[in-house]
Amino acid sequence: MTIRWVWAFLDTPAARFDESAEFWRTVTGSTLSAKRGDNDEFLTLLPDSGTPSVKMQAVPHDPRVHLDLDVDDVPAEVERAVKLGATVVFDNHGYTVMRSPHGMIFCFTPASTAGPVAAVVTGPEGDRSRLDQVCLDIGPADHRDEVRFWTELTGWRWTPGTLPEYSRLTPDFELPVKLLLQRLDQDRPTGAHPDLACDDIDKTAAWHEKLGALRVRRGREWLVMTDPAGQHYCLTGRDPD
Structure with missing residues (x-):
């Protein structure tokens, strides 16, 4: 496929x-x-x-x-x-x-859509960000089988992450949304959240807060947020370019 x-x-x-x-x-x-x-x-x-x-x-x-x-x-x-x-x-x-x-x-x-991916967005303080990834949140009991499914379904290249609970699926050509696979600490049905790559997490977070988002918790290289409707998403320290 x-x-x-x-x-x-x-x-x-x-x-x-x-x-x-x-x-x-x-x-x-x-x-x-x-x-x-x-x-x-x-x-x-x-x-x-x-x-x-x-x-x-x-x-x-x-x-x-x-x-x-x-x-x-x-x-x-x-x-x-x-x-x-x-x-x-x-x-x-x-x-x-x-x-x-x-x-x-x-x-x-x-299939009907194709073209260049959207440009990086510049915030009011000069911070740059882009929604470029969806993270699949997978319970530990289901993790191996769910990773197997998405790897076989997409045909994309699987690579381990820098932390053992993460891995990544990357297509061979440029697409606007990539997939990160996260193994959770507790079992629950597989879900997902969007990730934004940011060159300055704190500046982007401050901008989002002014727009109605809330900070939830800070991770190693990311910040968990919720949007005004309660949707969780992450600001990550990845290169938005």
Whole structure:
């Protein structure tokens, strides 16, 4: 399988959707598309330059992140994913919602998007950042099988991280969203959160706080935050370029 494009999809509680959309519009240097869907529940973040890679959906549940994978042949990839251990949640005769072996929601969508990735965003204090990664949060009992699934599904190169609980999947060509795989301390269904690469974590965090985000805890080279709707995300000390 060749994944033509990857979308980070922010599923956001409907009651905080507009507030959260404004937050993510600002920190990604984007404008908001017109809302669409039967209940105006979807929108796309349109970067000032480059190709969109972040969408949002108003949902009736707690915030979460899922992935949309653009592929050439959705039915064929659904069949292959099922053989690897995924299950079909919903088939919309155009795109298919799936669940990984241990709970991560993702969609196969028809390939239609390609182009240069969005530009790095400069904050008010000159700090630079980019949403360029989704981290899959995997319980220890499920970790080996979930890593196996995503490695086989994507066909991307697996490499260990600098810490034993992390590893990475990297495509052979440039895509806007890469995958980090994290082994948690406690078992729970696999979920995900977005990561922003930052050249100055503290300056970016201060900017995000002014926009309604909250600091949660500091890690070794990252800072865990929540957006105005309660979605966890991380600011990391990686090169945004």
